[in-house]
Amino acid sequence: MQTTSEPGLSPAESRDLRSLAGLMIPASEEFRVPGADDPVIFADIEKSIGRDMEDVRKALAKIAELGGGPFSDLDPTRKQATADSFQSTATALATTLGRVILQCYYRDDRVVRSLGLEPRPPFPKGHTLEQGDWSLLDPVRARPKMWRDAP
């Protein structure tokens, strides 16, 4: 796993990031998945920030600025408005913050199983790929040569 080599988030930053993660990907009973603020998932997010730490801090500072205070202290309506504003005005930071959260959320066993997939790395089991119908090539085989002669 990637781990951060920089000092971790402050408690206040951590609270804000967790609150934002829960807004970004909420738990769903319909799909039987936890939210990104789930304790296990969020612990993975925090320890995996790694080389994105500086940008994550900038993103959280920007969100605090847009919200007029700590994100985790805002009411739900204000949180949503702040998140919308952040996404529309700080695209690059929003992409980074999204990646930091998504890369951990979508490797959680519960989430992966909910997608109908087996929670495992590709190696060593690999996957099966159907050969397909090679007779589809017949009309292409019948074409005349396409390359240009180049004396």
Add this chain to the structure above:
Amino acid sequence: MAPPSTTRSTNDMVDVLIIGSGASGAAVAWSLAETKMRILCLEQGDWMKQSDFPSNGRDWEARRYGDFDISPNRRARDTDYPVNDDNSVMKVANFNAVGGGTVMYTAHYPRMHPSDFRVKSLDGIADDWPVDYATLEPFFTENDRMTGVAGLAGDPAYPPHQPTMPPLPLGKTGTRYAKAMNSLGWHWWPSDSAIATTEYDGRAPCINLGHCTPGCAQGAKANVDITYWPHAIRAGVELRPRCRVREITTNAQGMASGAIYYDADGIERFQPAEMVIVACNGIGTPRLLLNSASSRFPNGLANSSGLVGKNLMLHPWPQVRGYVDERLDGDHAPMLSIWSKEFYETDPNRDFVRGYTLQFARGTGVVNEAITSASVGHLPWGKDHHRIYRDLLYRRIQIGVACEDLPEEHNRVTLDPVLKDSHGIPAPKIDYTISENTRRMMEHGIVRASDILTAAGATNLYTSRTILNSPGHLLGTARMGNDPERSVVNAWGRCHDVKNLFIVDGSIWVTSGGVNPTSTIQALALYIADSIKQRLATLFD
């Protein structure tokens, strides 16, 4: 540059010093081994282990944004060097290890076409190469044998050749593409891929790990650390990893005398050599030559033409993606499976010259689907996230437009006045823009790719005109040619200015074709090695 100082450790003389162990360095090392000369290769990176590649672990997708990112600037391993690409719409991708960029390539393995070597004669632009397809053909064949290439003979877009293994399966995704292409009446063919589909030269066959680019944990992908290098080392070539070359030195006669490098412990050493071969790619090679300036070569080594670093070509590569109504192969197979050459050759009815390959990709992984869709606004935050994500997962199909990039001198590599690597060696800076001809080509390809995706039943189309940090094809910055005033190396890779200095990597390309370059880079390296062997008695005359 001055001869080695007394404070610097000096190694024993070698006959041949190769700098860089990637696609071309490995090929030339293996080919020259039969001469029984003493051959040494210095490589700034380290050996990679299959057990360290991302697809061994649950964080396999995340590591593509970390220690296996294709950008050296983000990856920032201690074996990497930084590149200032701020003044370029395309960013640099590479990998620094034994095997070089082949460790991180996608193993799509087309050859250049015959017309690619005769651009001036056929289309009236750029320049012809001093070699042609027919000359390189036996070296393509030899390279295919050493590499192990999956594919299918009979492609009407190419002169006949016989891949060494059966093609990668079509899968659900390839079948959908094939039906769409047949409905349009357009050419398609299973790609030549440097991926083993059967056991080959000690390599295990592909088991569809699906993450070929950041290293194949199975060892089915033909990176040269597991193809050429074991053979070269068994034949007596020495490969010294974690040795970063700072400069090539010259003697009083203006011949290359060796190289100064930093070893794995950071100790500065001098390696004397009778002959030096540079294989550092289209960014690393001009960087090294420019860093080797001296009183005799004030503008950089082998640069009397002024062309070292100029004519950088990067292959603009738009990509169009869409989503179909069923789950396909996703990331459960090698990403690329088929190509189309329908629009490869020049057509006078178009508003651009030259052409492009269409590369048909399967989908992408669970994490990458979420990240890339969120980044372009297709996957929202909030309550609709889960429903929309499930409509995207494994339903993506995407086509890359591999555009030929023509040489322009203003696209160039220079030395950054400030940025340096961890050894204090000036880093490369690139300045690059996309030409008007290429822009027209890109737009043409985007429309055709969209037509194909639509014919394949895809909706929700999205176009990326330039893909960040991709494709990592670094070409043209020390071009070959017969005229010393218009080229850096001659028709067989020897520098016009320094007769015991050779260049074998993608920097010697005259034009870029519209294909992934590795197969042709290696065929050229084998051709140059053969030229050296044929001329041993008069090599430096």
